Every structure is written in structure tokens, then in C-alpha cells.
Amino acid sequence: MWKSPVVLLTLSVLACTSAGAPPATTGSAAPQASQRARACFDAASADDGATQTTVAMCTAAIAEKPDHPAVMADLLLARGIAYRNQGDFPEALADFDQSLWLRSDSISTANMRAWTFREMGEYAAAEEAYSQTLKDQSLKEQVAESRSVWQAFLSRCVVRQDLGHFSLSADDCEIALQGRRDEDSLYFAARAYNRLERCAEAVPLLEEALMLEPVLSRIYGELGFAYGCIGNSQRALTVLEEGLERFPGDEGLQAMRRWVIGI
Known part of the structure; x- marks a missing residue:
């Protein structure tokens, strides 16, 4: 069975706690926030059905208000995945939208947002969301190098089949086959x-x-x-x-x- 696209979390928090990270402002606050963020990412990546626990972990990490936008974007993405996995689609979309506001060029997050519409049965909205992501025609040339770009073409192929648009679907799948x-x-x-x-x-x-x-x-x-x-x-x-x-x-x-x- 076709499953929701997998997001490879970038774990920006790790980069922000190593070289080049902004200095901690108070003694233990930054390490604690980092640990909560890591727990959030690990729980979201595990996808073991414990979505309520994941939401709680991510919410605690978000409450720390990390200074680095990429960290917050990843936290919102991870919580959005957990919300979606438990069927809380409006909450998932809200988190994906906020994550994209912080990191508008994240195709992975855009893919998760688009697939959420598909899981809601809103196939036309899903197709429109993927088409918005893929409006840059040059992305076709990146399908072999970028898993996220490949996923976007393949997922739009699937959504177009949901809509009965098989000719357009074939076009997308042919591009996806060039990647994987x-x-x-x-x-x-x-x-x-x-x-x-x-x-x-x-x-x-x-x-x-x-x-x-x-x-x-x-x-x-x-x-x-x-x-x-x-x-x-x-x-x-x-x-x-x-x-x-x-x-x-x-x-x-x-x-x-x-x-x-x-x-």
C-alpha cells in the first residue's frame, strides 16, 4: 500500500548546538531546549503510533522558543507530522504553514502539507499544493539529486490518479522514474x-x-x-x-x- 511520503528531518537543532551556534544566554536553558528538541525529532521519526506523546514532546520544545528559525521550523514540522498521524488535520496544516513561513524553501515541508490535503480527501487542493511547489520548471532537472523533488512529482502523480487525470499523472510518474x-x-x-x-x-x-x-x-x-x-x-x-x-x-x-x- 502507498504510504505517506517520508520526511527526512534535517535536525537543525544539532547544527545549532555545535560550531557556529548562537551562544547560550543562560546557564542550562539552551541545553534543556536542545534535549527537548532532540526528543521531539526522535519521536516524530520513529512513527511508532505514540503520536500524543510526540505532540507533547514537541510542544514542550516549541515552548522554549528557540532563537534559531531553522530549529523552530523543524519542531513545527515534527509536531505537524504527529498531529497528522493522529488525524488532527487542521492542527497539522497550521504547523506546516508556520514551518513554511519560517523556511519557505523547504520542499519536504511543502510535500507534507500537500499530502495532508490528500489524506483529508481534498484531492484538488492536494494537486494545487503540489503544483505550487513544482511551478519552477527547473525542478525537473533536480529529480535525480533531490529526494524531496522526486517525492513531489511522485505524490502529484498519485493525487492526479485520485482525480482521474491519468494523462497528467503519467507525465509526473515518468519524471519520477528519472529519479528513482x-x-x-x-x-x-x-x-x-x-x-x-x-x-x-x-x-x-x-x-x-x-x-x-x-x-x-x-x-x-x-x-x-x-x-x-x-x-x-x-x-x-x-x-x-x-x-x-x-x-x-x-x-x-x-x-x-x-x-x-x-x-
């Missing part, structure tokens, strides 16, 4: 091609995805569909049966197998 050919990129590109009846283009992407680990049942299902779409029912059934051996009882694969038998 992982299971998500291969699957969603192939899914767009299948929905556009460009099934012959989907087949090699899905065959490539079968070589990756872990393989999800959706790869077998989409590949079975692609082979059925191009008229190769025998290969479609072979793929689906292999999938059912690996994922016994999978209802999606069973339904796809019945479809192939019936064509």
Missing part, C-alpha cells in the same frame, strides 16, 4: 498507462517491479491486467497464479483472475 525506479514509481506509472490503455508500456515497468523486494500483491494484479489488456491471457494467468501462491486468498488477485478467464 522503486516499487511506488514503477507501480503508479504502470497504473496510469493501464488506465490510458497503454498497457504494452506498463508491462516492462511491472516486470521490473517484480524483481524488487518486497513485492506487493498490487504488482501481480496490475501486471495480470496489463497482459490481459494486450491479449496475452496465458501470461496474465501465470502472473496471477504466482501472485496467489504468494498472497493466498487475496481478493483483488482472485477478481483479476476471474476477469482474465472471462476475456
Whole structure:
């Protein structure tokens, strides 16, 4: 299953407590704030379901009002992630907005904000948010170097599929594939091609995805569909049966197998 994009927290607090950091104004206040910030980042990165604890940790760190804007931006980002993980979407958006106000060039934070709209079911708002991030056409050239840029293109690809905009989705996924050919990129590109009846283009992407680990049942299902779409029912059934051996009882694969038998 597709999951929310992962944010690699920059942990600016570490930089601010080492060389080049502003000097502490009072004895132990700065070290305590740093420890709270570190606890906030660690808890948000763990994503272990203890979101209320994470919110409390981050709120305590934010209350210290760190002087460095990058530290505060990261704290707000981390708390926003925790809020979103527990379904408090308005609070998450408020923290992401404040974080972006402090660090407007953070594509990672913008991605988290956009994906929040998607989790709220507001797909058009999510697409608009990603498009705002990607309005600089030169970002296409950075997709291989920047994970955040790659994530933005891939996530907009997914959101455009939510909206049924498969041609635009395929364009985004093709760009994402230039950056990383992982299971998500291969699957969603192939899914767009299948929905556009460009099934012959989907087949090699899905065959490539079968070589990756872990393989999800959706790869077998989409590949079975692609082979059925191009008229190769025998290969479609072979793929689906292999999938059912690996994922016994999978209802999606069973339904796809019945479809192939019936064509």
C-alpha cells in the first residue's frame, strides 16, 4: 500500500548546538531546549503510533522558543507530522504553514502539507499544493539529486490518479522514474498507462517491479491486467497464479483472475 511520503528531518537543532551556534544566554536553558528538541525529532521519526506523546514532546520544545528559525521550523514540522498521524488535520496544516513561513524553501515541508490535503480527501487542493511547489520548471532537472523533488512529482502523480487525470499523472510518474525506479514509481506509472490503455508500456515497468523486494500483491494484479489488456491471457494467468501462491486468498488477485478467464 502507498504510504505517506517520508520526511527526512534535517535536525537543525544539532547544527545549532555545535560550531557556529548562537551562544547560550543562560546557564542550562539552551541545553534543556536542545534535549527537548532532540526528543521531539526522535519521536516524530520513529512513527511508532505514540503520536500524543510526540505532540507533547514537541510542544514542550516549541515552548522554549528557540532563537534559531531553522530549529523552530523543524519542531513545527515534527509536531505537524504527529498531529497528522493522529488525524488532527487542521492542527497539522497550521504547523506546516508556520514551518513554511519560517523556511519557505523547504520542499519536504511543502510535500507534507500537500499530502495532508490528500489524506483529508481534498484531492484538488492536494494537486494545487503540489503544483505550487513544482511551478519552477527547473525542478525537473533536480529529480535525480533531490529526494524531496522526486517525492513531489511522485505524490502529484498519485493525487492526479485520485482525480482521474491519468494523462497528467503519467507525465509526473515518468519524471519520477528519472529519479528513482522503486516499487511506488514503477507501480503508479504502470497504473496510469493501464488506465490510458497503454498497457504494452506498463508491462516492462511491472516486470521490473517484480524483481524488487518486497513485492506487493498490487504488482501481480496490475501486471495480470496489463497482459490481459494486450491479449496475452496465458501470461496474465501465470502472473496471477504466482501472485496467489504468494498472497493466498487475496481478493483483488482472485477478481483479476476471474476477469482474465472471462476475456
